[in-house]
Amino acid sequence: MATYDFDLVCLGCGPAGEKAATQAAWFGRRVAVIERASHPGGSMVNTGTVPSKALRETALVCSSLHRCPVPGVAFPGASGVSLTRLMAQRHHVEQQEHDRIESAFDRLGVTIIAGAGRLLDARTIAVRTACGIERCVTARFILIATGSRPTRPAHVPFDEQRVVDADGVLRLHELPATLCVVGGGVIGCEYASIFAELGSAVTLVNGGSRILPFLDPEVGDHLAAAMEDRGVRILNGVRPRTITTRRSSVHVETGTGPAITCDVLLWAAGRSPGTESIGLEQAGVATDASGRILVDEDGRTSSPTIFAAGDVVGAPALASTSMEQGRIAACHMFGIPFKRRLAQTVPSGIYTIPGVSTVGLTGAEARQRGLDVVTGRSDAARNVRARMLGDRHSLAQCIFDRATGRLLGATLVGDHATELIHTPLFLIVGGGGIADLIEACFNYPSLSEMLKYAAYDALQQGAAMRPAPVDPASCTRPGVDASDPDQLAA
Numbered sequence: 001m002a003t004y005d006f007d008l009v010c011l012g013c014g015p016a017g018e019k020a021a022t023q024a025a026w027f028g029r030r031v032a033v034i035e036r037a038s039h040p041g042g043s044m045v046n047t048g049t050v051p052s053k054a055l056r057e058t059a060l061v062c063s064s065l066h067r068c069p070v071p072g073v074a075f076p077g078a079s080g081v082s083l084t085r086l087m088a089q090r091h092h093v094e095q096q097e098h099d100r101i102e103s104a105f106d107r108l109g110v111t112i113i114a115g116a117g118r119l120l121d122a123r124t125i126a127v128r129t130a131c132g133i134e135r136c137v138t139a140r141f142i143l144i145a146t147g148s149r150p151t152r153p154a155h156v157p158f159d160e161q162r163v164v165d166a167d168g169v170l171r172l173h174e175l176p177a178t179l180c181v182v183g184g185g186v187i188g189c190e191y192a193s194i195f196a197e198l199g200s201a202v203t204l205v206n207g208g209s210r211i212l213p214f215l216d217p218e219v220g221d222h223l224a225a226a227m228e229d230r231g232v233r234i235l236n237g238v239r240p241r242t243i244t245t246r247r248s249s250v251h252v253e254t255g256t257g258p259a260i261t262c263d264v265l266l267w268a269a270g271r272s273p274g275t276e277s278i279g280l281e282q283a284g285v286a287t288d289a290s291g292r293i294l295v296d297e298d299g300r301t302s303s304p305t306i307f308a309a310g311d312v313v314g315a316p317a318l319a320s321t322s323m324e325q326g327r328i329a330a331c332h333m334f335g336i337p338f339k340r341r342l343a344q345t346v347p348s349g350i351y352t353i354p355g356v357s358t359v360g361l362t363g364a365e366a367r368q369r370g371l372d373v374v375t376g377r378s379d380a381a382r383n384v385r386a387r388m389l390g391d392r393h394s395l396a397q398c399i400f401d402r403a404t405g406r407l408l409g410a411t412l413v414g415d416h417a418t419e420l421i422h423t424p425l426f427l428i429v430g431g432g433g434i435a436d437l438i439e440a441c442f443n444y445p446s447l448s449e450m451l452k453y454a455a456y457d458a459l460q461q462g463a464a465m466r467p468a469p470v471d472p473a474s475c476t477r478p479g480v481d482a483s484d485p486d487q488l489a490a
Contacts, residue, residue, distance in 0.1 A: 014042020016310030017145035020326035068390030119279030148311035299329035349418035360409030376458030
């Protein structure tokens with residue numbers, strides 16, 4: 001029987017590589033990770049998810065007096081503020097994540113190999129260190145988890161000072177007074193709202209007819225209005241034609257919109273899989289036209305001993321799903337009867353200001369499946385907790401099946417949307433719906449109450465309420481009478 005240096009080698013140590021490594025090591029396999037960055041964590045920790053969300057939280061703290069004013073206390077604004085100082089919390093959180101990952105690897109015996117890896121065949125990886133020294137490692141199985149990087153078109157004059165991508169924006173030393181963001185997707189909208197919250201004058205240039213087009217149109221329009229209310233100028237249907245850097249500014253000519261002059265331009269239009277120059281051809285690993293690795297539902301590539309997970313395999317390309325894909329791949333490699341499939345219902349979070357989180361079906365998707373649905377809504381006007389927090393744009397939109405009252409999908413808008421979405425998640429997975437929300441007793445005041453009143457709204461529109469049977473002896477509280485208008489208006 002052939003012997004190998006390791007049972008599993010993970011090429012890349014982002015969320016997919018980290019979780020695959022710890023999952024396999026937990027079950028006693030010999031594991032190594034190859035990482036060319038100076039610290040583990042991939043773009044999740046070093047350049048993307050964690051640092052951008054840490055900056056978002058800093059922005060919300062800085063603007064808290066503006067959003068929720070205290071009489072006699074003035075909001076100083078952020079003009080002249082050092083972005084480096086604002087990044088202090090980000091660096092602190094990053095270091096804590098590095099320590100967490102390295103501690104887990106130490107505890108489980110995972111070996112970290114520093115360097116850039118390249119597949120030589122289906123079981124061998126050549127690793128070149130920063131000093132140019134090369135070594136080879138072999139493994140029973142290989143997981144490719146090299147993530148993605150910002151797309152950098154040749155016609156965009158990136159200089160890391162005036163024109164930056166989503167990685168470079170976090171290396172700016174000063175907060176720009178004016179910022180132009182190109183791209184109406186998740187990353188572009190997140191950074192546009194963060195910098196606007198910090199006090200920059202932000203213009204968002206979006207080539208499409210609306211930002212975040214995958215959202216329900218009502219929710220997308222609601223978010224766009226909230227972002228504009230907080231100072232983001234959104235130009236839809238506009239594309240940059242030429243970008244010119246000057247001594248102290250960037251000039252953008254557009255084909256269909258106004259010319260724009262700004263201090264900094266952030267190009268946030270797309271990401272590319274990190275599959276170039278890693279030897280996929282030598283190992284027999286197939287990709288699609290965009291360079292994404294083709295895998296089956298277990299994460300196995302066209303080469304039986306090589307798996308892939310995370311951004312390199314395409315959508316949904318979330319840190320959360322990448323972690324799960326890594327764990328699932330590790331279990332299938334070694335026949336471990338633990339995690340076998342990615343959950344069918346997966347939430348997504350957009351960390352704009354206000355934030356957005358979705359789970360399940362939109363109304364349009366449900367109707368395309370032939371379902372008769374009712375959309376229940378509740379917003380900040382009916383929620384005192386949201387008003388206390390100065391969150392004027394909170395919204396709960398819940399999609400219910402009219403005949404059964406079952407919850408099919410939900411979208412939440414607000415600064416705590418990504419936390420609150422897990423209640424709808426479990427209701428959808430468990431087949432719950434209107435009855436569960438109306439019968440439940442929520443804390444008061446709480447943002448979660450918006451879900452209850454979204455259920456009341458759907459009930460008033462004719463959706464059915466099918467409460468679970470209750471033992472009368474164990475319940476002294478009268479139930480809701482769906483035929484009583486006074487109770488429905490509570």
